[in-house]
Amino acid sequence: MKVLIIGATGTIGRAIVNELEKDTDIISASLNHGDFKVDMGDMSSIEKLFQQTGPLDAIICAAARGVVLKPYLK
DSSP: OEEEEETTTSHHHHHHHHHHTTTSEEEEEESSSBSEEOOTTOHHHHHHHHHHHOSOSEEEEOOOOHHHHGGGOO
């Protein structure tokens, strides 16, 4: 199974990778690290990511910036 994990290097993303990597072909993507770089705020960056990865069995998105989540963490 080929799975793309967006936000794979963050706290939640790393936990997902650790759980799935035992029996899954993981492709990681994030803003600054991973197999591919992607800016989730830029549609052309997202399109480029999917062109580069090719066919996938699943996509998991754990991407978020702390400043976006902060209002919800009260």
